Amino acid sequence: MYRFLLSPRWLGYAALTVLASALMVLAGVWQYERYAQRTASNARVAAAEATVPAPVAAVLPVPGAAAGAVGAAPPAARQWARVTATGRYDAAHQVLVRGRNRDGARGFEVLTPLRLPGGAGLLVDRGWIAAVGGDARARPAVPPPPPGEVTVVGRVAPPESGAGPVDRVDGRPEVRRISPAHLAPLLPYPTFGAYLLRDADSPDPGGDPLAAVESPRQRTWQNAGYVVQWWLFAVMTWVGFVWLVRREAHAPPRPAPPSPAPAPAPAR
Known part of the structure; x- marks a missing residue:
């Protein structure tokens, strides 16, 4: 058959x-x-976020002393770990990160250097804010960072891939991807090779409209x-x-x- x-x-x-x-x-x-x-x-992200915050210098390689120098990127084992850093925000060198969406809304992330007592700078992603009228290029009025000395608690974020040169929009710096190596030449002090996703400032001034940026999760x-x-x-x-x-x-x-x-x- x-x-x-x-x-x-x-x-x-x-x-x-x-x-x-x-x-x-x-x-x-x-x-x-x-x-x-x-x-x-x-x-790994969940485990790192559950750790007790440690001083940033104990987690990230400290950069050199020259202005514009950038430290080494964090190893995978230290990415997303929670750290604390004490210093003063440098609002004069603040950078906006465009093209960031949240719950379907277009907006920006606010990247502000934190100047540490030793002289080095640490880029802090203070949070997300919606664009004006839903226009991805319309910059909103960004609230200033807290004045004086603050202690920031945040998560260590590695440099994003695909970063390009820094753009100038109305004379102010703007980027699409966050990379300390690309931003270090703009700063008059050395910079750590990673940045922080801010969870809290202490003291907390209150009334901050910036929404905290979550650590990335894979689908x-x-x-x-x-x-x-x-x-x-x-x-x-x-x-x-x-x-x-x-x-x-x-x-x-x-x-x-x-x-x-x-x-x-x-x-x-």
């Missing part, structure tokens, strides 16, 4: 099914690896969905092949072609 599977046509169908299903299984395995990597990344559910999708496709490929085989095996026999009529005998 199934001898037809040995025909060249059906052997080709079988080879195509094996190849297609194998590729789908491999795609599912790759998505599962991405899922595991992103889950581990989220776990693991998408990868988990792709795993199920690709492996389901692989199973469906074989289900379809088996269905075609059974249909072929149980199809009614094709009628034999009619025999040619005998040629008439020649006349005598």
Whole structure:
């Protein structure tokens, strides 16, 4: 009944099914690896955020003494750790980070250097503020940082990839990605190689409209969905092949072609 599977046509169908299903299984395995990597990344962020804040100099490499120098970027084990830093905000060298969306609204993040007693600067992302009228380029009125000496509690954020040169909008600096290395030449003092996502200032002046920026979380559910999708496709490929085989095996026999009529005998 199934001898037809040995025909060249059906052997080709079988080879195509094996190849297609194998590729789908491999795609599912790759998505599962991405899922595991992103889950581990989220776990590291959560664990780092749960730590007791430590002095920034105990977590980040201290930069050199030259103006414009930048310290080393933090290793992965120290990213998103909570730290404290005491100093004075340098509002004169504040930078806005454009193109930042929050809950579907367009806005900016406010990046203000914190000048530490030792002379080095630490970039602090004080938070997010909505753009004027929903226009991504319309700069809002940014509230000034707290005056005097403050202690900042925040999370260590690594430099963002894809950072470009600093733009000037109406004479004021503006960037799309946060990179201390790109911003260090603007500052008259050395700068740490990471920046802080601010959680709180002490003393707290109150009435600050800036919304705290959350640590990034990876979307693991998408990868988990792709795993199920690709492996389901692989199973469906074989289900379809088996269905075609059974249909072929149980199809009614094709009628034999009619025999040619005998040629008439020649006349005598």
